[in-house]
Amino acid sequence: MTADAVVALSDVSARYGGVEVLRVPALEVHAGEVLAVIGPNGGGKSTLLRVLAFLERPATGEVRFRGRPVDAARALAERRRIALVFQQPLLADATVAENVALGLRFRGAPPAESEARVAHWLGRFNIAPLRGQRARALSGGEAQRVALARALVLEPELLLLDEPFASLDQPTRETLIPDLAAILRERRVTTVLVTHDRSEAQAFADRVAVLIGGRIRQLDEAARVFHAPASEEVARFVGVETIAAGRVLASEAGVTLVDVAGTRLEVAGRARPGELVRVGIRPEDVTLMPPTERAGLSSARNRLTGTIARVAPTTPGTRVVVDVGFPLVATVTARSVAELGLVEGAPITAVFKASAAHLIGPAVSLDTAARPAL
Amino acid sequence: MDLLVEGVREAARLLLAGDREVWSILLLSLQVSGSATLISLALGIPAGAALALARFPGRGLVVSAVNSGMGLPPVVVGLFVTMLLWRSGPLGGWEVLYTPAAIVIAQAVIASPIVVGITLAAVQGVPREFRLQLLALGASRAQMVWMVLREARLPMLAAVMAGFGGIISEIGASMMVGGNIKGQTRTLTTAMVLETGKGNFEVAIALSLLLLALVFLVNWALTSIQQRHAR
Known part of the structure; x- marks a missing residue:
């Protein structure tokens, strides 16, 4: 394992009802990079992300975070160093500010510090005026901005994004994607982005992993995956x-x-x-x-x-x-x-x-x- | 028809004159059913949440049992609680049979499955992904359960309504374990049975109006909270 790996999988497999849905002999996410995991639906992308988030224990193999194996006893501590955003914003029935503060509250952050950080990130995602609004009154794009602010306010060592734009309409995506891309670049947030949309991978990724049928078929620099796909299967998926x-x-x-x-x-x-x-x-x-x-x-x-x-x-x-x-x-x-x-x-x-x-x-x-x- | 009109007029007079017996019966009913509801919430919410979130062999059977328990016939509960509290019964030493405490126990037994069942449904109504999201935001298991309950708070108000509504108007168990003793264990419903039997319709009508008003008030208060949040 290389020194700058934030998270590393070795010989990981996952099964549902006796069927193997994921087999990853080795995967490392390097500090500061954006790794996009692309592939068709049902290809194991979300399972991979849940394993990376320590939300699902793999059937076999090992997950290492910063070089140390993650076991059940340490899962909570390690979970508090990462953040995950799903396709649905999954906001709590509370105000925008309360939602963004949620993870900080779980960590017992002092209210004054929490408030300052929440204010900063609401501003960063251009949703400061919404701070007192009820979450359920928001539009889809606003809600997803809240969900992203709620994750980034934690200053995670690893940010996991599971199809964060898939439920948004095109104009909303077109404003949110550049905003998020700018934030990730500026902060050099180590990120794994799961998407079935290759244009999102092109917008964000340093490296791209193509996951088809539960296996990584190609893992390379984004430009190489899109222009020199390793197999016909990958080529078809990346739009060749x-x-x-x-x-x-x-x-x-x-x-x-x-x-x-x-x-x-x-x-x-x-x-x-x-x-x-x-x-x-x-x-x-x-x-x-x-x-x-x-x-x-x-x-x-x-x-x-x-x-x-x-x-x-x-x-x-x-x-x-x-x-x-x-x-x-x-x-x-x-x-x-x-x-x-x-x-x-x-x-x-x-x-x-x-x-x-x-x-x-x-x-x-x-x-x-x-x-x-x- | 005269009987009815006369009865209502007399009932209104009784209520307005502040008949002591009528009001003490109302107070006792409120205390007994209120306490039983609180006990059933204290037991039922954690049990319902645990049942919703845990996966163990035989869980389906337990859920079915709870759902059946939501329709537990009060007379059956009355019978078994009477036997438990009977002087020679397992809890005979408590010496609470024919006291308000006995009614509280019986009504808590009736209301608990209702609270468990509704809590179960409310918690299961919160998407699984929301729970994963809470964990992914760094929630401990206890923090996750608390947030899920908080998220399900509106449907859970239904648990309070259904629990209280079910036992304030129940009669079988109150009669059997309370004994309908004047000034001690006489509740709105048992008093109504007695007065109707004696032909004192005006008293029975007065009591029934109180019972209806009570049920309406409680539901109105809870519904207005629910509707304000739902907006």
Whole structure:
């Protein structure tokens, strides 16, 4: 275990009714980082969070907090060093200020100190004018601000957030997410954020763990998880919509030439010539242009021509599937749909950079065998 | 019809004239049923909360027993409490049979399952996630239970209403363990039975109006608290 781990799991598993819902051989949350745990619903995210909060004892394995194992006798003391916010604000039927002071009261904080800290955090979350209001009179967004203030007022060594924005409407999320992100960055609060929404993970996370079927399928820097997913399963979850199989023609200088259904693609990464690989491309990395237009100054290495197979409005933007020998998915703005005249059956050119296309799956390193031992 | 009109007129006169016997009966009923309600709350709230939060084998059976107990027939309670307090019975040494204390015991037995049952339902009505949230905010188990009870305080007012309402108007147990002794264990309900039997309808009507007014007042007071909070 590294020295800066706030909490560490080893060989942890959890079961419900004899069914294993979580198996984590090792997981560390480092001091000051925001770790996002993403995955589909039912993937074990909330169970993982309850284990991290010492609210649920794992069936096997050990939870260490600041290097010391957490057992039943110490669970209360350790719980008082962390804070947890759920999807629902779960406020007590009391005033806003009383709610924010709740955790401090449990810890027996002196009233004067408690009052000052509550006032500070009410201000920090822009809800100072609500302090005397009854909690049940609040809107969803206000209530969740109270719940977050109630957690942060404790100045926790570890902040656990379980889908804190999932019940909020879009405009509310759009104001709350940047506010919270600013607070977490400024205070360097060690945070674990559980979410099924990958845009939230992108907004907050330093590292991302992808939890599918109770197991961590990938744990890496946020940018790598989103752009170089470790498996097709992860790729699909993080929004890589085009996944195409092909054969490697050549590979050098970090760029691999892959033949996908007769089309040659330049892809970031290394592979052995002749090897079968899968290529993943995020839809927002694909640009569509009229087939007549010259590439111009575009540095895009891949320029494919095909016909539009499908145009479907989604959020955000419109999802366009282009048949270029294989289905290639792009997202474009509604305005582009009109300007480019994107209709099914029309010819179109799709371009994307080599760096936007990735080899999915276990990285094939050509030089590990050749490199002499250090 | 005359009987009724005459009866009501006479009852009003009795009440307004401050008939000593009528008012002492009212006072005794209030004391006895009030004490029994307090005892049942003291026993029933912790028991109901424990039953709501604990998980143990046979819990379902206990919950079913409590729910059945909410409809405990007062005469049955009267019978068993009489036997317990009978001079040769297990608690005969207390020598409380045919005293107000005996009625308090019997009524507390009737009201306790009602309080346990309603507390159980009220506490279970607080979401499990709220309890987890309290623990995650650093509550000890005792602090968590206290906060949950506080959260369930409005539905629990129903426990007070139902408990008191059930025993102030109960008759079987009061009659059997109290004995309806004039000036000592005569309550509103036992007095009504007696006066009706004797054909003294005006006294019975006076007592029944008091009983109705009492039940209404208690419920009105508690309901207004509940409604003020619910807003």
